[in-house]
Amino acid sequence: MKRDDFLLEIRTEEIPAPVLPGAREDLARRIGDALSEESLAAESIESYATPRRLVVWARNVPERQADRETEVLGPPAAAAFDPAGKPTRAAEGFAKAQKVEVSDLVVVESARGKTVAVRRKVPGRSASEVLAEIVPRAVGALSFPKAMRWGAGERSFVRPVRGVLALYGSRVVPVEVMGMRAGNSTVGHRVLAEGEIPVTTPADYFQKLRGAYVEPDDVARRKAILESARRLAAQVGGRIDADADLAAVLADLVEWPGLVRGSFDPEFLDLPEEITTTSMRVHQKVLPVRGPDGLLPYFISVMDNVADRRGFIAKGNEWVLNARLADARFFFREDSRETLESRLPELERLNFQDRLGSYAAKTARLEELTAAIAAAVGRRDLVDDVRTAAKLSKADLTSRMVREFTDLQGVMGGIYARAEGHPESVWKGIYDQYRPQGQGDDPPREDAGAVLSLADRFDTLAGLFRLGMLPTGSKDPYGLRRAAQGAIAIAIARKWRMDWSTIARKALSLYPADLPGLAPDRALAELESFFAERLRNAIERAGSSYDEASAVLEVGRWDFADAAERATALTEARRRLDFRTLVLAFKRIRNILEGETAADPSPELYREDAERALAADFLQARALLEELIEGRRYSEALETIASIAPSLDRFFVEVLVNAPEEDVRRNRHALLAAIRREFTKIADFSEIVVEK
Amino acid sequence: MLTLQRLIAELCAFWESEGCLIEQPYDLPVGAGTMHPATFLRVLGPEPWRCAYVQPSRRPSDGRYGQNPFRLAKHLQLQVVLKPSPDNVQQIFLASLERLGIVAAEHDIRFEEDNWESPTLGAWGVGWQVVMDGMEITQFTYFQQAGGIDLAPITAEITYGLERIAMFLNKVDSIYDVPWTESIRYGEVRRIEEEELSKYYFEVADVELAALLLDRSEAEAKRALAAGLVIPAYDATLACSHQFNVLDARGAVSATERVGLIRRVRDLACACARAYLATRGADRSPVTEPEPAAAV
Numbered sequence: 001m002k003r004d005d006f007l008l009e010i011r012t013e014e015i016p017a018p019v020l021p022g023a024r025e026d027l028a029r030r031i032g033d034a035l036s037e038e039s040l041a042a043e044s045i046e047s048y049a050t051p052r053r054l055v056v057w058a059r060n061v062p063e064r065q066a067d068r069e070t071e072v073l074g075p076p077a078a079a080a081f082d083p084a085g086k087p088t089r090a091a092e093g094f095a096k097a098q099k100v101e102v103s104d105l106v107v108v109e110s111a112r113g114k115t116v117a118v119r120r121k122v123p124g125r126s127a128s129e130v131l132a133e134i135v136p137r138a139v140g141a142l143s144f145p146k147a148m149r150w151g152a153g154e155r156s157f158v159r160p161v162r163g164v165l166a167l168y169g170s171r172v173v174p175v176e177v178m179g180m181r182a183g184n185s186t187v188g189h190r191v192l193a194e195g196e197i198p199v200t201t202p203a204d205y206f207q208k209l210r211g212a213y214v215e216p217d218d219v220a221r222r223k224a225i226l227e228s229a230r231r232l233a234a235q236v237g238g239r240i241d242a243d244a245d246l247a248a249v250l251a252d253l254v255e256w257p258g259l260v261r262g263s264f265d266p267e268f269l270d271l272p273e274e275i276t277t278t279s280m281r282v283h284q285k286v287l288p289v290r291g292p293d294g295l296l297p298y299f300i301s302v303m304d305n306v307a308d309r310r311g312f313i314a315k316g317n318e319w320v321l322n323a324r325l326a327d328a329r330f331f332f333r334e335d336s337r338e339t340l341e342s343r344l345p346e347l348e349r350l351n352f353q354d355r356l357g358s359y360a361a362k363t364a365r366l367e368e369l370t371a372a373i374a375a376a377v378g379r380r381d382l383v384d385d386v387r388t389a390a391k392l393s394k395a396d397l398t399s400r401m402v403r404e405f406t407d408l409q410g411v412m413g414g415i416y417a418r419a420e421g422h423p424e425s426v427w428k429g430i431y432d433q434y435r436p437q438g439q440g441d442d443p444p445r446e447d448a449g450a451v452l453s454l455a456d457r458f459d460t461l462a463g464l465f466r467l468g469m470l471p472t473g474s475k476d477p478y479g480l481r482r483a484a485q486g487a488i489a490i491a492i493a494r495k496w497r498m499d500w501s502t503i504a505r506k507a508l509s510l511y512p513a514d515l516p517g518l519a520p521d522r523a524l525a526e527l528e529s530f531f532a533e534r535l536r537n538a539i540e541r542a543g544s545s546y547d548e549a550s551a552v553l554e555v556g557r558w559d560f561a562d563a564a565e566r567a568t569a570l571t572e573a574r575r576r577l578d579f580r581t582l583v584l585a586f587k588r589i590r591n592i593l594e595g596e597t598a599a600d601p602s603p604e605l606y607r608e609d610a611e612r613a614l615a616a617d618f619l620q621a622r623a624l625l626e627e628l629i630e631g632r633r634y635s636e637a638l639e640t641i642a643s644i645a646p647s648l649d650r651f652f653v654e655v656l657v658n659a660p661e662e663d664v665r666r667n668r669h670a671l672l673a674a675i676r677r678e679f680t681k682i683a684d685f686s687e688i689v690v691e692k
Numbered sequence: 693m694l695t696l697q698r699l700i701a702e703l704c705a706f707w708e709s710e711g712c713l714i715e716q717p718y719d720l721p722v723g724a725g726t727m728h729p730a731t732f733l734r735v736l737g738p739e740p741w742r743c744a745y746v747q748p749s750r751r752p753s754d755g756r757y758g759q760n761p762f763r764l765a766k767h768l769q770l771q772v773v774l775k776p777s778p779d780n781v782q783q784i785f786l787a788s789l790e791r792l793g794i795v796a797a798e799h800d801i802r803f804e805e806d807n808w809e810s811p812t813l814g815a816w817g818v819g820w821q822v823v824m825d826g827m828e829i830t831q832f833t834y835f836q837q838a839g840g841i842d843l844a845p846i847t848a849e850i851t852y853g854l855e856r857i858a859m860f861l862n863k864v865d866s867i868y869d870v871p872w873t874e875s876i877r878y879g880e881v882r883r884i885e886e887e888e889l890s891k892y893y894f895e896v897a898d899v900e901l902a903a904l905l906l907d908r909s910e911a912e913a914k915r916a917l918a919a920g921l922v923i924p925a926y927d928a929t930l931a932c933s934h935q936f937n938v939l940d941a942r943g944a945v946s947a948t949e950r951v952g953l954i955r956r957v958r959d960l961a962c963a964c965a966r967a968y969l970a971t972r973g974a975d976r977s978p979v980t981e982p983e984p985a986a987a988v
Binding site for chain 1: 760761762776777778779782786796797798799800801802803804805807817818820824825826827834836843844845846848860863865946951
């Protein structure tokens, strides 16, 4: 079969950087899947994107589908032909309905026995024809958090679509996307290249594009940014912080990344570094430059241009950055006239949530919760400090800095607390209270921050769950999923093993009893499954499979750190040990017992060698197991559990579990129940999927 | 030197050459050029519309007593609306910069996501802030909804922040140093006014009067609507919106009240939009067409 490459380029106005990688991957996946479904699987699919284009390159797509044969079944052969082999009315009717001659009918073996059928040859369709159907569907199926319409307002996409290129080999695929007919030309960089660029083949496309100042590969753009930034920083004796996130965003804001270095007024170096770097990174989207002793008065800016020929770009950025820093300094000085303590009355007027009251009320709850958490994790010595941190934690929300630079909430409070001479655990606690902001962000550095962050998360979750405002689908306006995820991440990072339901219950109880919505018990049940789902994500992200996570969560879900550790041990053990026999045995036990509970087995009722052997192995393993689990030596514990597999297997082969004598039968159930009870403290093996 | 008044003249001349009708500023206090009926009402319905105008925009809470070099209680926007949005609207916008002497290839010009929403107008749109050499110079929005009504065709709205652009082009560190003419600076024209507006909105404005005016204007808007008078009803709605801003600057709006007040203004704006659509017609809707020679 002849094969050739398919190339698709959808040109748009600037797609927002945050959705660009997802859109690129999603489009490629949809096209790849659709090709496979149509029996035209590509050998590989590559995807590229710039703010102004989404590109999919499917390599070696077959030129045509193979011809197929279809079969339509009709009446049974016995009814279609009389004993003489003459077609009956049934055969004639079927042939007519299928628009074939009676002589075209064949007899085949089907599930119904000998059956009359029509066979047709369906010629395969060309890749080009199939692609013309697949592409608009794939593009139409992309979903965006905020889609828009333009022009006549008939079509909806993330930004207006302005052109399409679609080539199979060197031929245009006759496809229409969002009202644009595909052609064989592209356009280059908006200001550095001019006119339409004809393209002959997919390989030609990439070469022409780079010649027209467009780098389609985001990885290459990111690499170019980081390399040039390092070089420019080194020229002034500095380096850039490893800032992969910002580099990735910048790479998705430009088609051809050029870099330029600028400087700012050194007097701003007196400001707390967090303010200066936030101005640079978040607001100006430029990279700070660091020397051996702290920040240098330079920045590196990415531009969608080859060069700053007349110096306008560096000058413009310098001017804006100096203005921003002057603004920040003004706010910082204004704020420093007050203390966090003196700001507290203002929190009475600042709403946390309409029905959950003010931030002053939240702060009061946080004092209770932080004290409870600190005691529960064995840091009674921290109780006073975390209470103080909790009391002052939200005061910075009334500061001008935070009103202007919302990303600095917490951080500013920490800086002000440090300046006011609060102890390190207090100011660092305030500083770190919103960490981690999301996946990949670091948890709080120390215990006080971890306690405060956990308290804040439990308080927010408890309040909104009490109101029944659970996240649904993509709607999570209060960021509750992230809140729970962060709480789990902190507990795991700190290795704080405890039953977090006590804290959840306490958090629920700190709200007024008469809140409309869910009763505290219902809210707790909802919280449990909500946390379990996030915990499952965390476990799976750490490398466990879905069924391993299920097995672990089945036996305990409120001790996040312990569950994570059990999952790691299980996943790792399954690589070394053969669990198949054990898993099948536990599935069997589950089916036999079906939830029945039993007393301990009595040795005098054992009848067979195999059950005596199993009982002996069990007792020996159990003694060892208790000690191992107590010491959280899960890996060794799993080895011990796995060691019983041969005798379990032998038991099921040689022993009739449901013996005719009731007492013997009951005793056998009791033995199995005891094994199940003792051996599933790490994971419920019956949840694990194995081949039969 | 590109003076503020030259900047305005050049942009108006440019957009005139793109087939825009040059409107005049609306004669009531508004928070943004979007609130001018030439935008808010004209984006409704199917009639093509191209229009540009300067709109002084009053935001009492942004007053800084003439002290802050970047913020004003009243600033100038140059507003352009193009309905339906042309296919080459970004290129036309870049051409407008060229008219100001800005050669795109010598700068870094990016379109960065920035969506717009006005809860008081029941309006939202999707678009970008246009960032040039690190400076936000323009808001660019595809209007999706106004007065709670889904729009089709879609209007492209381009809003130039005139003081910022003038500061940037002249590389002055304060709004008040922007050359209004070759010899007169912005501060000479407006600083006293900014001081007075700030003092008034933050310290002096009569809260009870503002609340009363808000209530009465709301009632008046409803009366005008009942009489089938769309523009007077909309004028009264704008008055409500302004009095809300005055109350807000005086710190007289609590978080819970805010939601209710915004809803009241939005309900009026939505009612005006519906009434406009019901009564629009040939006499309400002059048709502007791009001049063929100007097509890019």
